[in-house]
Amino acid sequence: xxxxxxxxxxxxxxxxxxxxxxxxxxxxxxxxxxxxxxxxxxxxxxxxxxxxxxxxxxxxxxxxxxxxxxxxxxxxxxxxxxxxxxxxxxxxxxxxxxxxxxxxxxxxxxxxxxxxxxxxxxxxxxxxxxxxxxxxxxxxxxxxxxxxxxxxxxxxxxxxxxxxxxxxxxxxxxxxxxxxxxxxxxxxxxxxxxxxxxxxxxxxxxxxxxxxxxxxxxxxxxxxxxxxxxxxxxxxxxxxxxxxxxxxxxxxxxxxxxxxxxxxxxxxxxxxxxxxxxxxxxxxxxxxxxxxxxxxxxxxxxxxxxxxxxxxxxxxxxxxxxxxxxxxx
Amino acid sequence: xxxxxxxxxxxxxxxxxxxxxxxxxxxxxxxxxxxxxxxxxxxxxxxxxxxxxxxxxxxxxxxxxxxxxxxxxxxxxxxxxxxxxxxxxxxxxxxxxxxxxxxxxxxxxxxxxxxxxxxxxxxxxxxxxxxxxxxxxxxxxxxxxxxxxxxxxxxxxxxxxxxxxxxxxxxxxxxxxxxxxxxxxxxxxxxxxxxxxxxxxxxxxxxxxxxxxxxxxxxxxxxxxxxxxxxxxxxxxxxxxxxxxxxxxxxxxxxxxxxxxxxxxxxxxxxxxxxxxxxxxxxxxxxxxxxxxxxxxxxxxxxxxxxxxxxxxxxxxxxxxxxxxxxxx
Numbered sequence: 001x002x003x004x005x006x007x008x009x010x011x012x013x014x015x016x017x018x019x020x021x022x023x024x025x026x027x028x029x030x031x032x033x034x035x036x037x038x039x040x041x042x043x044x045x046x047x048x049x050x051x052x053x054x055x056x057x058x059x060x061x062x063x064x065x066x067x068x069x070x071x072x073x074x075x076x077x078x079x080x081x082x083x084x085x086x087x088x089x090x091x092x093x094x095x096x097x098x099x100x101x102x103x104x105x106x107x108x109x110x111x112x113x114x115x116x117x118x119x120x121x122x123x124x125x126x127x128x129x130x131x132x133x134x135x136x137x138x139x140x141x142x143x144x145x146x147x148x149x150x151x152x153x154x155x156x157x158x159x160x161x162x163x164x165x166x167x168x169x170x171x172x173x174x175x176x177x178x179x180x181x182x183x184x185x186x187x188x189x190x191x192x193x194x195x196x197x198x199x200x201x202x203x204x205x206x207x208x209x210x211x212x213x214x215x216x217x218x219x220x221x222x223x224x225x226x227x228x229x230x231x232x233x234x235x236x237x238x239x240x241x242x243x244x245x246x247x248x249x250x251x252x253x254x255x256x257x258x259x260x261x262x263x264x265x266x267x268x269x270x271x272x273x274x275x276x277x278x279x280x281x282x283x284x285x286x287x288x289x290x291x292x293x294x295x296x297x298x299x300x301x302x303x304x305x306x307x308x309x310x311x312x313x314x315x316x317x318x319x320x321x322x323x324x325x326x327x328x329x
Numbered sequence: 330x331x332x333x334x335x336x337x338x339x340x341x342x343x344x345x346x347x348x349x350x351x352x353x354x355x356x357x358x359x360x361x362x363x364x365x366x367x368x369x370x371x372x373x374x375x376x377x378x379x380x381x382x383x384x385x386x387x388x389x390x391x392x393x394x395x396x397x398x399x400x401x402x403x404x405x406x407x408x409x410x411x412x413x414x415x416x417x418x419x420x421x422x423x424x425x426x427x428x429x430x431x432x433x434x435x436x437x438x439x440x441x442x443x444x445x446x447x448x449x450x451x452x453x454x455x456x457x458x459x460x461x462x463x464x465x466x467x468x469x470x471x472x473x474x475x476x477x478x479x480x481x482x483x484x485x486x487x488x489x490x491x492x493x494x495x496x497x498x499x500x501x502x503x504x505x506x507x508x509x510x511x512x513x514x515x516x517x518x519x520x521x522x523x524x525x526x527x528x529x530x531x532x533x534x535x536x537x538x539x540x541x542x543x544x545x546x547x548x549x550x551x552x553x554x555x556x557x558x559x560x561x562x563x564x565x566x567x568x569x570x571x572x573x574x575x576x577x578x579x580x581x582x583x584x585x586x587x588x589x590x591x592x593x594x595x596x597x598x599x600x601x602x603x604x605x606x607x608x609x610x611x612x613x614x615x616x617x618x619x620x621x622x623x624x625x626x627x628x629x630x631x632x633x634x635x636x637x638x639x640x641x642x643x644x645x646x647x648x649x650x651x652x653x654x655x656x657x658x
Contacts, residue, residue: 051447074403075608087430096448099428101416118380119425148392173589247607275607278576279404282583286606 001102004316016200017044023156039133067303068098068116070109070126071153077275078245078290079127082144085296088123093300095122107128113141123303131187142299145190150313156190158316160197162288166242166270167201167209173268173328175240177206179230181252182221182244183214190316191244194272210238224255236261241266249285253326268327283324291317331343340503346373347352396443397633399438399455405497406604407574407619408456411447411473414625415454424451435459441469452632460516463638468542471628474519479642485519487645489526491617494569495599496530496538498650502597502657504569507536507561510581511554511573512543514577519645520573527571552577553584565590575600578614582655612653620646 010028014021016230017040026033027041044050053078065271069086071079083099090097098121100112109130115125116139123140124135135141135152163180170178184191195211202209210228236256243249249271253263264286265270274289276282294317302315322329331522339357343350355362358369372381398415400408412428419426427450429441438459445453445468452469455462464470464481472483492509499507501508515518524540531538541555559566565585572578578600582592590596593615603618605611623646631644652658 004566074409074416076407077404077407077409077607080403080406080409080608083409083428084430087403087428091430097428099412099426101413101420165536247610249594250607250610277606278406278579278604278613279409281579 008050010050012048013041013044013050016048017041029033064120064122064144065094066096066098066119066121067300068100068112068119068124070100070102070112070128072104072123072127072129073101076247077279078273078292081275081279081292082127082296086291086299089296089300093304102128104129106133109133110310112292115312125299126301129187140303142302144299146187147190147314150165152313153302154190154314155295155302156314156316157290157295157319159190159319162290162319163194163199163242163314164201165197165319165321166194166272167198168205169270169327170240170242170268171201171205171207173240175268178202178209178240179226179234179239180209180211180240180242180243180244181226181248182211183218183220183223183248184216184244190314191272194204194244207240220248222252227252227255227261228259230260231235231259234260236267239266241267241269243269243271243285246273246275246284246287249287253285264325264327270321270325270327274322282302286324286327287322289322291318291319301308303319338377338480341377342370342379345377346370352504355385362531373400388416390527393449393451394423394449395425395427396629397429397448397450397453399429399431399441399453399457399635401433401456401458403428405576406608407602407621410604411456411620412609414622415628418625418629423438431457433458435462438462454628458516461560469632471608471631473598473624473628475516476519476643482631483519483643484624484631485643485645486624486648487621488519488648489523489529490645491601491648492523492528492571493527493530494526494615494648494650495601496527496532496536497521497653498599498656499532499537499597500570502569504597506567507531507538507569507571508555508567509538509540509571509573510555510577511540512547512549512552512577513545513573519643520601523573539567544645549577549580552581556584559589560588560590563589565596567629568595570596570598572598572614573618575602575604575613578616582614593656598651599656603651607614612621612651615653615656617649618649618651620648639647 011021014024019037019040020264023033024041025036027038067090071083074080074083087097090191102108106129109128111131113135117136125142127144139150143152144155147154180195182195214222241252243252249269253269256263256267261267269285271287273284274287275284277284298315330458340350344352348366348369352362352366353370356367357358369509396419400412403409403412410497416426417580429618431437438457439462442464446465456473457475474485476483511524521538543551570581578598582598585592585596591653598614600614600616603616604613606613629645
């Protein structure tokens, strides 16, 4: 790549203004300088079109106003909307964002974190899949959805509450035989609490429930077989289904309709995430909505220490239920 | 924010290894150093857990291995998938990405470009909405979808070809009365060529055509009225509709179905972009697919000058048609 043309330096400004280098430095850094000198420097800055070399600044102050974000990818709507909100929050604080997509690759996650140490970022926000991820001391790190020990704060939705809310909502909507369909990471992470919350809700509301939990990477057609096996004489045994994500719900609704089962008339379906079609159009399904904007704000608030100090290992933010056409209301 | 703890410097390594500072510098920068000295330095680097301070490096060499990307937002699936591919291409070249979302705000776009000058990025890729955007000389800039003059290369899909392809496809599918529905930026940009290409295709294939072009920000219900006005006795006058984006197509298909018009039996609909439901599931509609990965590769190839030198103001990459359930095939 072409090298950037050489720009005027602080020395050039000092020469042009006829003042000492230290005087220019003071003006650039907002320190008090007597008016006539200040004016001379400002005139020289304008004349030479001098811009502060941020790299030199970063080198000196150890502050880079840069935060790195690690996410698996950007084509998944949940990751893209999360990235969007984190980016906006950082912008509001005049902070830049390094975006690092990891494709769920634990080695790449570790490589990034190590690389970021060399780049002296002010902090890292990570939604990672490496349970052994080593975060160097001295770099503030906020984890999304994974508890990584007492010294690294974790921000997530209240996934347990969300699971419980789904069961209670299905009970309120008149369901009696319900199922929980899950796929995803087998790691010990926050979203896995959706299952325990759902079970809790089923028990307290006396719902009959079954669960099908796929391993990472297992194809969704296991869900299809499971659903087909629970249909007899054109009627589904289940009248309510809670899916671990809206993406799973999208697939399940399609499968049910292919099996001539009406959603929501015969089976009501609730997903998790609160994704909208094409970013901001209709909801994909009735869903437990994650407070993505609040998650972003909380992560950045933690990095910038705007929360009261102390041991803050896990912050679970409340979720809400939203009707999206795949339940009766 | 907490300052990063002070790390060992090159001087510490030189002291530990018992060699001159210049020797450490040579080893770090991959220059030839006699074996025994090289080993001493490498041992000291390991012992002290020394990491190269990239800011110091950027300061010295004027190379930052950082490219900035300006896009309006990340919740729109087209922008998020474009950002994803650009991020991956940069990663493959060990380059970092600054993500700058602009919310279609021309002032913010200009502010970013000016700010990025100070940050000495190696280059900028921008999908911008400011026709007067001033790009400082000395920063390589590649524009997506907007021609910004002969010295700034522009990368886009072949939008004219795409529009023409849509008309020809509708003709092949037996349509005779077609419509083009557009919304979006009123700027003189590449996607606007979809209209001219469509007209051309209609004329060459002798299709009757009408167009409805909304201004930026006008609500979609103008489309609804237009469609309703062209329905008589439950039959649509149009048998084929080309929508400027998949997002418009998504809305139009819903409106038609609400009007009891069957898609694709009564009206066939083609969109533009090639977006998939929830990132990677079903297509939203039959569509003219943009080669997003190739757009990303081309932008970065241009920044890194891997294309033959010369005046390269506009590169239009070929699009393809993909069936997505809203046409007969």
